[in-house]
Amino acid sequence: METSLTIAEVAQRTGLTAYTLRYYERIGLIAAVPRAPGGQRRYASADMDLLDFLLRLRETGMSIQGMQAFVRLRNQGDASVGERREMLEQHLAEVQARVAALQQSMQALSLKIDHYRAVEKTKKRPPSSGTAPEGKTSNDEHTEPGPQRQPALHARPGQASRDRR
Incomplete structure (x- = not known):
């Protein structure tokens, strides 16, 4: 005979609260859980398997509505x-x-x-010559440097310097 777990045991194993487990049952994510003679819910291993998968879906960001749609399809059996x-x-x-x-x-x-x-x-580092003036801080904008213009020191014959404007 398969052992069954109480809602407190399932809550401890899954990290869900008893309230969330009852909510999942109420909205149809898990089927109505069988009850012990005293009315206490008793979760079977199949319930735990489904809960484990639903937690994976939730972890990956699937909505409650998405999980409900999945469970509705699952309940249709192999046809879905x-x-x-x-x-x-x-x-x-x-x-x-x-x-x-x-x-x-x-x-x-x-x-x-x-x-x-x-x-x-x-x-x-100790300041060296050519450092930024005191009080200057780094800019939070981290942009790629644009193309640097280099002065044409020695223009080739017949070629105009790019720096003349």
């Missing part, structure tokens, strides 16, 4: 396998796009941190 796969593929693509955006943000943060470390490192 293709729709469930498509739904999960679409969700996976959305998760991958968010991960890519986060990676870009992480890269931007890393560049800014490196910039500040370089500024701090320069401030720790």
